[in-house]
Amino acid sequence: MTTLLKDIAVLFDASEPGQHVLEIASRLAGSHKSHLIGITALTQEPAPIQAGFAKGSAIHEVIVRQQSAMAAHAVQLGQSLTRALHRHDASGEFRVISHAESSSESSLHALYCDLLVVSHPDIAGSPLSWSAPQILRQSGVPILIIPFGWRDRPVGKRVLVAWNGSRQSRRAIADAMPMLMSAKEVTLLLIDPERTAELHGDAPGTDMAAYLARHHVKVELKRVISGGLPVAEVIVSHAKASQCDMVVFGAYSRPKLSESLFGGVTKTLLTEVPIPLFVSQ
Numbered sequence: 001m002t003t004l005l006k007d008i009a010v011l012f013d014a015s016e017p018g019q020h021v022l023e024i025a026s027r028l029a030g031s032h033k034s035h036l037i038g039i040t041a042l043t044q045e046p047a048p049i050q051a052g053f054a055k056g057s058a059i060h061e062v063i064v065r066q067q068s069a070m071a072a073h074a075v076q077l078g079q080s081l082t083r084a085l086h087r088h089d090a091s092g093e094f095r096v097i098s099h100a101e102s103s104s105e106s107s108l109h110a111l112y113c114d115l116l117v118v119s120h121p122d123i124a125g126s127p128l129s130w131s132a133p134q135i136l137r138q139s140g141v142p143i144l145i146i147p148f149g150w151r152d153r154p155v156g157k158r159v160l161v162a163w164n165g166s167r168q169s170r171r172a173i174a175d176a177m178p179m180l181m182s183a184k185e186v187t188l189l190l191i192d193p194e195r196t197a198e199l200h201g202d203a204p205g206t207d208m209a210a211y212l213a214r215h216h217v218k219v220e221l222k223r224v225i226s227g228g229l230p231v232a233e234v235i236v237s238h239a240k241a242s243q244c245d246m247v248v249f250g251a252y253s254r255p256k257l258s259e260s261l262f263g264g265v266t267k268t269l270l271t272e273v274p275i276p277l278f279v280s281q
Helices: 016-031 049-053 057-087 103-109 132-139 167-182 193-200 206-214 231-241 256-262 265-272
Strands: 007-011 035-042 091-098 115-120 143-147 158-162 185-191 219-224 246-250 277-280
Touching: 007 016, 016 035, 016 057, 016 091, 016 115, 016 143, 035 057, 057 091, 115 132, 132 143, 132 265, 132 277, 158 167, 158 231, 167 206, 167 246, 167 277, 185 206, 185 231, 206 219, 219 231, 231 246, 231 265, 246 265, 265 277
Parallel strands: 007 035, 007 115, 035 091, 115 143, 158 185, 158 246, 185 219, 246 277
Antiparallel strands: 143 277
Protein backbone atom coordinates (compact mmCIF):
# COMPACT_ATOMS: atom_id res chain seq x y z
CA MET A 1 0.00 0.00 0.00
CA THR A 2 1.36 3.39 -0.99
CA THR A 3 1.41 6.30 1.41
CA LEU A 4 2.23 8.87 -1.26
CA LEU A 5 0.42 10.39 -4.21
CA LYS A 6 3.31 10.47 -6.66
CA ASP A 7 1.23 10.89 -9.82
CA ILE A 8 -2.18 12.54 -10.09
CA ALA A 9 -4.08 12.75 -13.39
CA VAL A 10 -6.86 15.20 -14.20
CA LEU A 11 -9.30 15.33 -17.10
CA PHE A 12 -9.94 18.95 -18.06
CA ASP A 13 -10.81 21.27 -20.92
CA ALA A 14 -11.32 25.00 -21.56
CA SER A 15 -14.83 25.07 -20.10
CA GLU A 16 -15.57 26.60 -16.71
CA PRO A 17 -16.02 23.15 -15.08
CA GLY A 18 -12.84 21.97 -16.80
CA GLN A 19 -10.80 24.87 -15.46
CA HIS A 20 -12.40 24.44 -12.03
CA VAL A 21 -11.33 20.80 -11.74
CA LEU A 22 -7.87 21.64 -13.09
CA GLU A 23 -7.40 24.21 -10.34
CA ILE A 24 -8.41 21.75 -7.62
CA ALA A 25 -6.20 18.98 -9.02
CA SER A 26 -3.24 21.39 -9.27
CA ARG A 27 -3.74 22.50 -5.69
CA LEU A 28 -3.87 18.86 -4.59
CA ALA A 29 -0.70 18.06 -6.55
CA GLY A 30 1.09 21.00 -4.98
CA SER A 31 0.11 20.07 -1.43
CA HIS A 32 1.21 16.44 -1.89
CA LYS A 33 4.31 17.27 -3.98
CA SER A 34 2.83 15.17 -6.77
CA HIS A 35 3.38 15.14 -10.53
CA LEU A 36 0.18 16.24 -12.31
CA ILE A 37 -0.78 14.68 -15.64
CA GLY A 38 -3.23 16.94 -17.45
CA ILE A 39 -5.34 14.99 -19.95
CA THR A 40 -7.80 16.37 -22.49
CA ALA A 41 -9.74 14.84 -25.35
CA LEU A 42 -9.74 17.13 -28.36
CA THR A 43 -12.71 17.09 -30.68
CA GLN A 44 -12.61 18.42 -34.20
CA GLU A 45 -14.76 21.51 -34.65
CA PRO A 46 -17.49 21.17 -37.30
CA ALA A 47 -16.50 22.66 -40.62
CA PRO A 48 -18.46 25.66 -41.90
CA ILE A 49 -21.30 24.94 -44.33
CA GLN A 50 -19.36 26.28 -47.31
CA ALA A 51 -16.64 23.70 -46.65
CA GLY A 52 -19.06 21.05 -47.84
CA PHE A 53 -18.80 22.50 -51.34
CA ALA A 54 -15.01 22.46 -51.40
CA LYS A 55 -13.35 20.61 -54.26
CA GLY A 56 -9.82 19.65 -55.21
CA SER A 57 -7.12 21.56 -53.35
CA ALA A 58 -9.78 23.44 -51.37
CA ILE A 59 -10.55 20.24 -49.45
CA HIS A 60 -6.93 20.10 -48.31
CA GLU A 61 -7.14 23.72 -47.19
CA VAL A 62 -10.25 22.96 -45.10
CA ILE A 63 -8.47 20.05 -43.42
CA VAL A 64 -5.37 22.17 -42.72
CA ARG A 65 -7.48 24.94 -41.16
CA GLN A 66 -9.26 22.47 -38.90
CA GLN A 67 -5.99 20.87 -37.83
CA SER A 68 -4.50 24.30 -37.13
CA ALA A 69 -7.51 25.23 -34.99
CA MET A 70 -7.17 22.04 -32.98
CA ALA A 71 -3.45 22.61 -32.51
CA ALA A 72 -4.06 26.17 -31.32
CA HIS A 73 -6.70 24.90 -28.87
CA ALA A 74 -4.25 22.31 -27.54
CA VAL A 75 -1.62 25.01 -27.04
CA GLN A 76 -4.09 27.12 -25.04
CA LEU A 77 -4.99 24.16 -22.82
CA GLY A 78 -1.32 23.36 -22.29
CA GLN A 79 -0.73 26.96 -21.25
CA SER A 80 -3.62 26.87 -18.76
CA LEU A 81 -2.12 23.71 -17.25
CA THR A 82 1.28 25.38 -16.99
CA ARG A 83 -0.22 28.39 -15.23
CA ALA A 84 -2.10 26.20 -12.75
CA LEU A 85 1.04 24.19 -12.00
CA HIS A 86 2.99 27.41 -11.44
CA ARG A 87 0.37 28.75 -9.02
CA HIS A 88 0.66 25.67 -6.85
CA ASP A 89 4.36 24.91 -7.29
CA ALA A 90 3.79 21.49 -8.87
CA SER A 91 5.39 19.59 -11.74
CA GLY A 92 3.32 18.20 -14.56
CA GLU A 93 2.84 17.17 -18.15
CA PHE A 94 0.16 17.50 -20.83
CA ARG A 95 -1.43 14.66 -22.81
CA VAL A 96 -3.93 14.93 -25.67
CA ILE A 97 -6.19 12.02 -26.56
CA SER A 98 -8.87 11.54 -29.18
CA HIS A 99 -12.44 12.48 -28.31
CA ALA A 100 -13.60 9.34 -30.11
CA GLU A 101 -11.42 6.82 -28.25
CA SER A 102 -13.15 3.93 -26.58
CA SER A 103 -13.11 3.80 -22.79
CA SER A 104 -10.78 0.79 -22.82
CA GLU A 105 -8.23 2.65 -24.96
CA SER A 106 -8.54 5.89 -23.03
CA SER A 107 -8.15 4.21 -19.65
CA LEU A 108 -4.54 3.42 -20.55
CA HIS A 109 -3.76 7.13 -20.26
CA ALA A 110 -4.77 7.12 -16.59
CA LEU A 111 -3.56 3.69 -15.50
CA TYR A 112 -0.14 4.86 -14.40
CA CYS A 113 -1.22 7.25 -11.69
CA ASP A 114 -2.30 7.06 -8.07
CA LEU A 115 -5.47 9.11 -8.52
CA LEU A 116 -7.64 10.46 -11.33
CA VAL A 117 -9.53 13.72 -10.71
CA VAL A 118 -12.68 14.40 -12.75
CA SER A 119 -15.54 16.89 -12.75
CA HIS A 120 -19.27 16.33 -12.28
CA PRO A 121 -21.97 16.22 -13.67
CA ASP A 122 -20.05 16.02 -16.94
CA ILE A 123 -16.47 14.79 -17.08
CA ALA A 124 -14.72 17.75 -18.68
CA GLY A 125 -12.15 16.87 -21.33
CA SER A 126 -13.20 13.22 -21.56
CA PRO A 127 -13.76 11.04 -24.61
CA LEU A 128 -17.35 10.33 -25.67
CA SER A 129 -17.59 6.97 -23.94
CA TRP A 130 -16.21 7.89 -20.51
CA SER A 131 -18.25 7.72 -17.32
CA ALA A 132 -17.23 7.35 -13.69
CA PRO A 133 -18.49 3.74 -13.37
CA GLN A 134 -16.62 2.73 -16.54
CA ILE A 135 -13.41 4.32 -15.32
CA LEU A 136 -13.67 2.47 -12.01
CA ARG A 137 -14.38 -0.90 -13.59
CA GLN A 138 -11.89 -0.74 -16.45
CA SER A 139 -8.89 1.11 -15.04
CA GLY A 140 -8.79 0.15 -11.37
CA VAL A 141 -7.61 3.69 -10.61
CA PRO A 142 -9.29 5.49 -7.69
CA ILE A 143 -11.24 8.58 -8.71
CA LEU A 144 -11.78 11.89 -6.99
CA ILE A 145 -15.03 13.37 -8.33
CA ILE A 146 -15.46 17.12 -7.89
CA PRO A 147 -18.96 18.62 -8.27
CA PHE A 148 -19.00 21.87 -10.23
CA GLY A 149 -20.72 23.68 -7.37
CA TRP A 150 -17.76 23.05 -5.05
CA ARG A 151 -16.37 26.55 -5.46
CA ASP A 152 -13.17 27.75 -3.79
CA ARG A 153 -13.55 25.25 -0.98
CA PRO A 154 -10.97 22.82 0.42
CA VAL A 155 -10.93 19.15 -0.52
CA GLY A 156 -9.66 16.45 1.82
CA LYS A 157 -9.25 18.44 5.01
CA ARG A 158 -12.30 17.06 6.84
CA VAL A 159 -12.99 13.57 5.56
CA LEU A 160 -15.78 11.07 6.12
CA VAL A 161 -14.93 7.41 5.46
CA ALA A 162 -17.92 5.14 4.87
CA TRP A 163 -16.79 1.80 6.36
CA ASN A 164 -18.85 -1.37 5.97
CA GLY A 165 -16.19 -4.04 6.35
CA SER A 166 -16.22 -4.99 2.65
CA ARG A 167 -13.23 -5.61 0.41
CA GLN A 168 -14.16 -2.56 -1.67
CA SER A 169 -14.33 -0.36 1.41
CA ARG A 170 -10.96 -1.65 2.57
CA ARG A 171 -9.46 -0.93 -0.85
CA ALA A 172 -10.83 2.61 -0.80
CA ILE A 173 -9.20 3.30 2.56
CA ALA A 174 -5.87 1.97 1.30
CA ASP A 175 -6.05 4.10 -1.86
CA ALA A 176 -7.08 7.21 0.08
CA MET A 177 -4.46 6.76 2.81
CA PRO A 178 -2.21 9.64 1.61
CA MET A 179 -5.13 12.04 1.85
CA LEU A 180 -6.36 10.57 5.13
CA MET A 181 -2.93 11.02 6.68
CA SER A 182 -2.82 14.68 5.66
CA ALA A 183 -6.43 15.45 6.68
CA LYS A 184 -7.18 17.55 9.75
CA GLU A 185 -10.11 15.33 10.78
CA VAL A 186 -11.33 11.92 9.64
CA THR A 187 -14.66 10.40 10.67
CA LEU A 188 -14.97 6.63 10.32
CA LEU A 189 -18.72 6.10 9.85
CA LEU A 190 -20.45 2.75 10.34
CA ILE A 191 -24.15 2.51 9.49
CA ASP A 192 -26.21 -0.31 11.00
CA PRO A 193 -23.08 -2.38 11.76
CA GLU A 194 -25.18 -5.09 13.45
CA ARG A 195 -26.56 -6.08 10.03
CA THR A 196 -23.10 -7.28 8.96
CA ALA A 197 -21.71 -8.30 12.33
CA GLU A 198 -19.69 -11.07 10.70
CA LEU A 199 -17.56 -8.40 8.98
CA HIS A 200 -17.01 -6.21 12.03
CA GLY A 201 -16.45 -8.42 15.08
CA ASP A 202 -17.50 -7.67 18.65
CA ALA A 203 -16.57 -3.96 18.56
CA PRO A 204 -17.52 -2.70 15.07
CA GLY A 205 -15.03 -0.26 13.60
CA THR A 206 -12.58 -0.42 16.51
CA ASP A 207 -9.93 -2.39 14.64
CA MET A 208 -10.10 -0.13 11.56
CA ALA A 209 -9.98 3.00 13.72
CA ALA A 210 -6.89 1.65 15.49
CA TYR A 211 -5.33 0.77 12.13
CA LEU A 212 -5.87 4.32 10.88
CA ALA A 213 -4.54 5.81 14.11
CA ARG A 214 -1.34 3.78 13.74
CA HIS A 215 -0.94 5.49 10.36
CA HIS A 216 -1.16 8.85 12.14
CA VAL A 217 -4.69 9.53 10.90
CA LYS A 218 -6.70 11.78 13.23
CA VAL A 219 -9.74 9.51 13.31
CA GLU A 220 -13.04 9.52 15.18
CA LEU A 221 -15.28 6.45 15.13
CA LYS A 222 -19.04 6.90 14.75
CA ARG A 223 -21.67 4.16 14.71
CA VAL A 224 -25.14 5.23 13.60
CA ILE A 225 -28.52 3.65 12.94
CA SER A 226 -30.15 4.39 9.59
CA GLY A 227 -33.69 4.18 10.93
CA GLY A 228 -34.86 2.89 7.57
CA LEU A 229 -33.34 5.76 5.60
CA PRO A 230 -31.26 4.96 2.48
CA VAL A 231 -27.60 4.45 3.37
CA ALA A 232 -26.47 7.05 0.82
CA GLU A 233 -28.75 9.62 2.45
CA VAL A 234 -27.32 8.86 5.88
CA ILE A 235 -23.74 9.21 4.57
CA VAL A 236 -24.45 12.58 2.95
CA SER A 237 -26.38 13.83 5.99
CA HIS A 238 -23.52 13.06 8.37
CA ALA A 239 -20.93 14.45 5.96
CA LYS A 240 -22.77 17.75 5.70
CA ALA A 241 -23.48 17.91 9.45
CA SER A 242 -19.75 17.44 10.14
CA GLN A 243 -18.83 19.97 7.42
CA CYS A 244 -16.79 17.33 5.61
CA ASP A 245 -15.19 18.22 2.29
CA MET A 246 -14.67 14.67 1.01
CA VAL A 247 -16.33 11.26 1.34
CA VAL A 248 -14.31 8.07 0.86
CA PHE A 249 -16.17 4.90 -0.07
CA GLY A 250 -15.73 1.62 -1.89
CA ALA A 251 -17.90 1.27 -4.99
CA TYR A 252 -20.24 -1.64 -5.64
CA SER A 253 -19.73 -3.44 -2.35
CA ARG A 254 -23.13 -5.08 -2.82
CA PRO A 255 -23.55 -7.90 -5.39
CA LYS A 256 -23.75 -6.50 -8.93
CA LEU A 257 -27.16 -8.06 -9.53
CA SER A 258 -28.52 -6.37 -6.43
CA GLU A 259 -27.02 -3.04 -7.49
CA SER A 260 -28.48 -3.27 -10.99
CA LEU A 261 -31.95 -4.30 -9.85
CA PHE A 262 -32.42 -2.12 -6.81
CA GLY A 263 -29.81 0.62 -7.14
CA GLY A 264 -27.56 1.22 -4.19
CA VAL A 265 -25.19 3.53 -2.37
CA THR A 266 -22.76 3.67 -5.29
CA LYS A 267 -25.40 4.51 -7.89
CA THR A 268 -26.95 7.22 -5.73
CA LEU A 269 -23.68 8.90 -4.76
CA LEU A 270 -22.21 8.78 -8.26
CA THR A 271 -25.40 10.27 -9.68
CA GLU A 272 -25.82 13.08 -7.19
CA VAL A 273 -22.20 13.80 -6.06
CA PRO A 274 -23.24 16.27 -3.35
CA ILE A 275 -19.66 16.79 -2.13
CA PRO A 276 -16.26 15.60 -3.43
CA LEU A 277 -16.15 11.80 -3.57
CA PHE A 278 -13.04 9.62 -3.37
CA VAL A 279 -14.15 6.35 -4.96
CA SER A 280 -12.30 3.07 -5.33
CA GLN A 281 -13.35 -0.45 -6.27
